[in-house]
Amino acid sequence: MDISNQNAQKKTDFKAELFQVLRLNVQTYTILLALIGIWAIFFFATDGTYLASQNISNLFRQMSVTAFLAAGMVLVIVTGNIDLSVGKLAGFVSVVAAYLQANIWFKYLPDQPVLSAILTVIISLSVGASFGALQGYIIAYLRVPSFIVTLGGLWLFNGLILLVTAGKTIPANQPWFADIAQGYVPIIWGWVFGLVAIGFLFWNMFRSRQSKRKHGFELQSIYIDLLATGFLALVLLVYVYNVNNYKGIQNPVLLLAITALIMIYLSNNTRFGRYSYAIGGNREAARLSGISISGMVFKIFILMGFLSGVGGVVLASYVGYGTTAAGAGYELDAIASCILGGTSTLGGVGTIQGAMIGALIIASLSTGLQMMNVAPAWQYVLKAIVLVLAVLADVYFKRKG
């Protein structure tokens, strides 16, 4: 009697705690719920084909270029800056990569596909990082607002794209290079990666609980932690199962996952991340705490340039050619991803995780609407509505909380 009573007590406690956790994180869930809602609508509208293995596979690959840009953009916006040039920089890198593949290596390194691909990647990433450094230098040390500098960058890269391509399309579908973004992780390795990731999730959960216990912090119910981690693990499993039913995990998605993890770690567990959020939260307080604002902003723009480079390589490899229109509008998708994911335009607040989900929402909308053969004009209108509604919901919940 006594014990069952206690159990009942525990159960209600658990329920209350669960509701409290849910309420506290309502913002996080609104974005997830929005994603699930969008998927559900398209699932019924397309009689289920929307969530078929092949389409899920495409969906994640579609989001990848924007997501690389968004991963860097979070820190740019968090520090109170903006980068309007990332789309065109990625586009420029993609035509540089295509140009190297089609016109340079073909002549000077014939029959060396591996070496060619490696050289292309190294040079492309360096180009991205260098232009990031150039813009970062002007913003951080010469103190020109980032909005202006990167708007200039957008025009500059557009011009450079036209110069390199001379208005033509350059093929970039050589073996090895094409595999970077068109290839798949072998099915068995897909499972290995998936299981390792799940193992890591649980290990991380227990480690964090242990550390909290050690310092006498109040622990939330283990069931809640298990529920959250278990949910993530389940999503991961479903994803791996699904794409393995088609051809496996796509290389660019794996690359994106690794990049996102590194960026999450960087923003939470290093001085670099801490300083970024402090600068965005209160520039003066950060400065008086001995943080070099200029140095940090400079580094963040180099990182942004580098990630634009990664996006550019993936873009060239995935599309299979470099075009004059490469990367057009990607900067706005990347910014929208961050905002959808909860990054504050006022600075100081924002997560990589959120931006990744934001990018997924945008890709989900685009693919879904395309599958339903919605006219491009209406695709734009619907995207506009979703973006504004999402931020409106965010504002609403913030005011309520």
Add this chain to the structure above:
Amino acid sequence: MDNDIILEFKNVTKKFPGVVALNDVSFKIRRGEIHGICGENGAGKSTLMKILSGVYPHGTYEGSVIFNGEELQLGASSIQEAGNKGIAIVYQELTLVPTMSVGENVFLGREPVERGSINWNMLYANTREILEKYHLDVQPQVIVKNLGVGKMQMVEIAKALSEKATVLILDEPTSALSETEIDKLMDILEILKSNGITCIYITHKLEELFRVTDKVTVMRDGKEITTQPTKELTQEKLVKYMVGREMKERFPKATRTPGKVVLKVENLQALDPNETTRKVLNGVSFDVRKGEILGIAGLMGAGRTELVMTLFGEYGKIVAGKILLNDLEIKPANARQAIDAGLSLVPEDRKGMGLVLIQSILKNISLPNLDQFASFFRIDADAELKASLLQSKSLTIKTPSLEVAVETLSGGNQQKVVISKWLLSKPMVLIMDDPTRGIDVGAKYEIYKLMNILAESGVAIIMISSDLEEVLGMSDRIMVMCRGHSTATLPIAEATVERVMTLATGI
């Protein structure tokens, strides 16, 4: 008789979830008087004012407010409504648009319009009329950002009066003012009074209550403790009412024997970073010893904050002079270098420069000290937490956990977070720029005790304060500044209010 009462609170109670902000408050305010309201932070003063201004509309509180004989029933969107009825508030934080002129600010939202366009001549003429009527010494066409804080306050007052206010509420109006500016404000209050305007004067500063008010209401923990004519009160009595216990001394006593000189500044001269032809520091010399509290006194604009910011490497270019730390010359070019050399700065503007308000206590405390816990790849979260916890406990920061955002803390606790953050960097010299500004009497006392403990442990403390009593009460020696140079350094035994003021005004 009743006609003499302009405003009456009758059993006003205001509850928030978990807190009773006002508990059965009743008192009366007579027409044409200057009525002071004092109490520690959280005593309920601002809640009371928010009811008067309509931030908390009628119906969200119990009890009633009688204004001019009838019950004040402000609607939900009523901040304008309170103004229309003749109640105006000058808030502690100034609410002017810095890029607009004085006139534009005074009539913001109520510009005289003729056939769809603003009649600028009428606007400036009306502004001038108000300014002259109340002897407010400001020009209507000047851009507000070019004014000093004292003049900005006058503009705020003019703005309130332009709405035909009969009751003017001033919320902590002097927290950013210098002594002369405060004098000027006191004069203005007298002028307002002679024009028949009732003033409600909210302040921490007891001496101002005695200078200017006719009556004082003391509040504590949401209750009205007493309302008495000012003449019948003494400073000791007032403090007793406010804190609910007898406070023998405003400043905890300590006897110290300072050690050797830690920081020595010789003839320091530095330029204004915004106006590089102007020397903002023009020959400052002083030294501070191990285990000593050196007070820096001076009027607003004397260069006190500029001096400590220069020492911290975050102000103008040094053109002459030397900074010696333990007999070695240092030239800090930025805050990092100053911190690494062994200096710490608790800045003047706690919210604007001291804290990242949206972040947790933990992140704020560790921000300048992450090098202690971090390698290139990783912050050792355990070590960070341990050190920060130790620091926050020794300073008795009141909070359920270090994960709480500092914006939710009271002013006194916020200041303790700033001090914790700087103590963790184990400074040799701790510079405190107005460390008790805007915090209540109880928290001030704790900060004073803390300063004594730190000095005893061998830290050299430099304290700037606009509160002359505080400088006299806490310092071992006092350096007085006037127009960018140091006029004298007095041992505490030779320092009196008159002497310091004479040196500060440079007569």
